Amino acid sequence: MSITRDDALAWIKAVAGVINTNSTYLTQLDAAIGDADHGANMDRGFKAVLNKMPEISDKDIGTIFKTTGMTLISTVGGAGGPLYGTFFLQAGTKTVGKMELSLSDWAEALESALSGVLMRGKAELGDKTMVDALTPAVNALKQAIKDNQPINKALGLSAEAAKAGMEGTIPLVARKGRASYLGERSAGHQDPGATSTYLILNAAAETWKEVA
Ligand code: ADP
Ligand code: MG
Secondary structure, three states: OEEHHHHHHHHHHHHHHHHHHHHHHHHHHHHHHOOHHHHHHHHHHHHHHHHHHHHHHOOOOHHHHHHHHHHHHHHHHHHHHHHHHHHHHHHHHHOOOEEEEEEEHHHHHHHHHHHHHHHOOOOOOOOOOOOHHHHHHHHHHHHHHHHHOHHHHHHHHHHHHHHHHHHHOOOOOOOOHHHHHHHHHHHOOOOOHHHHHHHHHHHHHOOOOOOO
């Protein structure tokens, strides 16, 4: 049961694709409670990531993730760049030297990514940020492992938890990031960062559903 280096690369490519497809949507969500750049930011970042991939496509998974993180930090502005940069850098630090990941390795990488985002952004659960999609996704993954679920089922449950967390941001009042400037008026809108996190994790579930 393992996610190979090629699977990791396929996921990064799938993320670039899904972010590109949803770029306008993410920017529209950010227009409601932020500054209308989240989709454009992420799309610019992942386009740059795609350009880097040929240079490192024979490298280990940690290098693939770390290069993704460094590229996002240098190309995506705002809050999203450093936060997603940290996400991938931390996932890369956990997977350094690995040419394949077990489901537990992936859960550890994702947990590390979450810790990095929490440390960097200081958001708490319920602050209406990407943390609200990422935290339940990590928890669902760990629970699925405890329950001995097969990899595709575990990844599916993790993506579903991210989706529920994303939808759960709608009624929340933002307490971090630009949306917090709106105070109560931020309620009633889905958080753009939680939405991109769901898209990223759903891309993992879809890309890796044949992994056994
Ligand atoms: P900016 O807000 O600088 O324009 P983006 O629009 O790219 O950056 O990203 C906005 C998203 O970043 C928000 O929807 C939220 O999910 C996430 N975010 C903002 N601040 C934080 C934080 N302190 N911790 C975690 N996530 C945050
Ligand atoms: Mg923005």
